[in-house]
Amino acid sequence: MGKPGPILREIFKVGERPFSVFLFQHQLAWCPQKKGGEDMSEWINVKLKDILSAEIVHKMGPLKGESNCCFPYSPTKKGISYPFQVLQIAYAQMTNKDSEKWTDVRLELKHNDFTILTKWAQTIQYFLAEFDRPKNLLFFVNPFGGRGNAVSIFNSLMQPILQLCQVKSTVIQTKRQNHVSDVLRAMSDDELMSYDAVVAVGGDGTICEVVNGLLTRRLNNLTDSDFTPAPIPVAVISAGSTNAVAYTLHGTDDPRTAIIHIVLGSPVPLDVASVHNDSGLLRFIVGQMSYGYLADLMLRSENLRWMGPQRYKYAGFREFLNHSTYEGSIDIRPASEECRKIPSQCSGDKGCEDCISLDSMSSTSQQWKRIEGNFVGVSAANISLRNPMTPLGIAPFAHFADGCMELILIRKTSRLGHLRYLHRTTGDSRRTFALPFVERYRVREFVFTPMQCNTKHLQQHITLDDVPPRQPASCKCDFGQEKTHSFWNCDGELLFQPSVRVCAHSNLIQVLSRNHKDRERTRSPSSGDGNDYSQCATVSSSLSFTQSPSAATDEEIDASVIMLQDDESNNTSLNDVRF
Known part of the structure; x- marks a missing residue:
C-alpha cells in the first residue's frame, strides 16, 4: 500500500495570503504557503461532515494596487470594481473549547482559473x-x-442556514394547544413522508405535541399498547419557557447550534414513555414527568x-x-440487577455501548415491587x-435508548434537606x-397511586398479584376544593390525573442531533491570521475528479502531513503558481 495522499491539492488565495489546501476523503485541510513549501505549524483541518455547503460565489471588488489571483494589476484602472x-x-x-455552541463559518478561496474553482x-x-x-x-x-x-428566531437565525444548505422548509405557526398533534394526525401518509423530519420551534411542550401527533396517527383506539415507531425523525429548537429536551439533545439552548445540528445531524434513537389510566392512553412523554414539587411549581x-x-x-x-408532601404508593417493575448496577452517563449517540447493553439487559425485568411513603416529589x-x-440534569444517569426510565423519589424531609437537594x-x-431521602431506580414500568384522594376507588391498592397490575382509575377530585394530592407535570x-401507569418504550422515535462523539472542536485559524475565519488558500491539483482517489482516512492525515514535509515532489512552491 502506497503513501496516503490527498484527493485534491491546490494553492488558493484568501485575502492576500496564499495557502496550500488539501482535500482528503474525510477532511479538508489547509496551511500557509511559504517559499519552499507549506508551513505545517499552522495546519488547520475541518471534517467533511462539518461542511455545510460549497459553491461558487460571484463578487465585485476593487484593485488594491498589486497583482492577485482574481484580476491582473493595471495602474490605470486602480480603484475600479471588477467582477470575480x-x-x-x-x-x-x-x-470555543468551553462551550457547546456552534456557529457557521465562511471560507473563501480565490483563484484565477475558474475551472479549478468549479472542480473543487x-x-x-x-x-x-x-x-x-x-x-x-x-x-x-x-x-x-x-x-x-x-x-423572529426562525426568520433571523434559521432561514439563512436553511437557504445556505439548500433545505426546503414548510412553516406552520401554532394557534392553540394540541394544534400540532391535530395537524399531524390529519396529514395523509404521502404528504407526511414527503418531509425528511418534523421540527418543533418552541419548548418541551411543542416537541411533545409533535411526538404525540406522530405516534397516535395509526392508533385504532386508546387502549392499544403495541405502538408503531414514528415514521419520520423529529427535531427541536429552543424557543420556549422550558427547553430541557433541546438542551439535552444539543448540549445548549442556543437556536443557531440546534439548526446546525439538524441540517448536519443524523437520526439518533430515543425512548418514549406512555402514560395511561383506566380510560386508556393519556399521552406520550419525551423528557420527564414529575409529581409533587415540580408539578405544583408549574401550576x-x-x-x-x-x-x-x-x-x-x-x-x-x-x-x-x-x-x-404527598402520600402515595408506587409499584415499579425494575430493570435487571445488571442494568441497575451501571450508573453511567449516555454518550448521546446511536453507538452508545451502554444504551445497547442496557436495552438488552432491561428486557429481562425483575418482579414487581411496591414502594410506599410520603414524598416531596x-x-x-x-x-x-x-x-x-442543572448542567448534568436531574437524571444524570438516564440514557437515550436503553428502554428504561430513571425514577427519582424524594421522600419527606425538612426544608433544609429539600434545599440541599x-x-x-x-x-x-x-x-x-x-x-x-433521595432514591433512584431504573425501571421499565411503574404505577403511581395517591393515598390521599376523595375518590374511594383510587384508594384501593393495586395488588402485586396482577401481572401486570390493572390500569389505575381516573381521578374524580374537585381541584376547586382543598387539594388532597398533587398532579403531573408532563x-x-x-396532567390532572394523579393515578397513572407509565411504560417505557425503546426507540419509538428518531431525533436529529449531532452525536456527542461528533462534537469535537474544529480548530480555528491562528491569531496571526486575524479574526477572519476565511483565511485559507490552495495548491495545484494533483488528481483529476474522475481519477480514482488515493483516499486518506482520518488516522492517515498526520502521516500525510509528514509525507508532505519530507517529500519535495509533493510540494508546490509559491514560485510555481501563477496568481
Whole structure:
C-alpha cells in the first residue's frame, strides 16, 4: 500500500495570503504557503461532515494596487470594481473549547482559473451528497412560548442556514394547544413522508405535541399498547419557557447550534414513555414527568406568564416555602440487577455501548415491587434533562435508548434537606443520590397511586398479584376544593390525573442531533491570521475528479502531513503558481 495522499491539492488565495489546501476523503485541510513549501505549524483541518455547503460565489471588488489571483494589476484602472468568483465553503465550528455552541463559518478561496474553482466545488459537493442529510423539513413554530420570539428566531437565525444548505422548509405557526398533534394526525401518509423530519420551534411542550401527533396517527383506539415507531425523525429548537429536551439533545439552548445540528445531524434513537389510566392512553412523554414539587411549581407559574421565564424562580420559591408532601404508593417493575448496577452517563449517540447493553439487559425485568411513603416529589425521566441551571440534569444517569426510565423519589424531609437537594442539582447532580431521602431506580414500568384522594376507588391498592397490575382509575377530585394530592407535570404540560401507569418504550422515535462523539472542536485559524475565519488558500491539483482517489482516512492525515514535509515532489512552491 502506497503513501496516503490527498484527493485534491491546490494553492488558493484568501485575502492576500496564499495557502496550500488539501482535500482528503474525510477532511479538508489547509496551511500557509511559504517559499519552499507549506508551513505545517499552522495546519488547520475541518471534517467533511462539518461542511455545510460549497459553491461558487460571484463578487465585485476593487484593485488594491498589486497583482492577485482574481484580476491582473493595471495602474490605470486602480480603484475600479471588477467582477470575480470565489469558492465559498461554509462549515460548522464550535465557538470555543468551553462551550457547546456552534456557529457557521465562511471560507473563501480565490483563484484565477475558474475551472479549478468549479472542480473543487463539484468534488466537495460530491462528497457532501454521500451524507444522508435532510432536504425538506416541516417546521411547527410556537409564537406564544417563552419570550414570544420563536418567529423572529426562525426568520433571523434559521432561514439563512436553511437557504445556505439548500433545505426546503414548510412553516406552520401554532394557534392553540394540541394544534400540532391535530395537524399531524390529519396529514395523509404521502404528504407526511414527503418531509425528511418534523421540527418543533418552541419548548418541551411543542416537541411533545409533535411526538404525540406522530405516534397516535395509526392508533385504532386508546387502549392499544403495541405502538408503531414514528415514521419520520423529529427535531427541536429552543424557543420556549422550558427547553430541557433541546438542551439535552444539543448540549445548549442556543437556536443557531440546534439548526446546525439538524441540517448536519443524523437520526439518533430515543425512548418514549406512555402514560395511561383506566380510560386508556393519556399521552406520550419525551423528557420527564414529575409529581409533587415540580408539578405544583408549574401550576403556580401558569398564572404568572407575564413574568416570563423568571416566573419559575418565583413559583419555585413559593412552593419551597409551602413544602407540601404527598402520600402515595408506587409499584415499579425494575430493570435487571445488571442494568441497575451501571450508573453511567449516555454518550448521546446511536453507538452508545451502554444504551445497547442496557436495552438488552432491561428486557429481562425483575418482579414487581411496591414502594410506599410520603414524598416531596416523584420524577420519571427518559433523558437527563440538562438545562442552564442543572448542567448534568436531574437524571444524570438516564440514557437515550436503553428502554428504561430513571425514577427519582424524594421522600419527606425538612426544608433544609429539600434545599440541599435543590442546591446539589445546580452543580454535580450525581451527588443528589448520596442524600439519605433521595432514591433512584431504573425501571421499565411503574404505577403511581395517591393515598390521599376523595375518590374511594383510587384508594384501593393495586395488588402485586396482577401481572401486570390493572390500569389505575381516573381521578374524580374537585381541584376547586382543598387539594388532597398533587398532579403531573408532563414535559411542561399539566396532567390532572394523579393515578397513572407509565411504560417505557425503546426507540419509538428518531431525533436529529449531532452525536456527542461528533462534537469535537474544529480548530480555528491562528491569531496571526486575524479574526477572519476565511483565511485559507490552495495548491495545484494533483488528481483529476474522475481519477480514482488515493483516499486518506482520518488516522492517515498526520502521516500525510509528514509525507508532505519530507517529500519535495509533493510540494508546490509559491514560485510555481501563477496568481
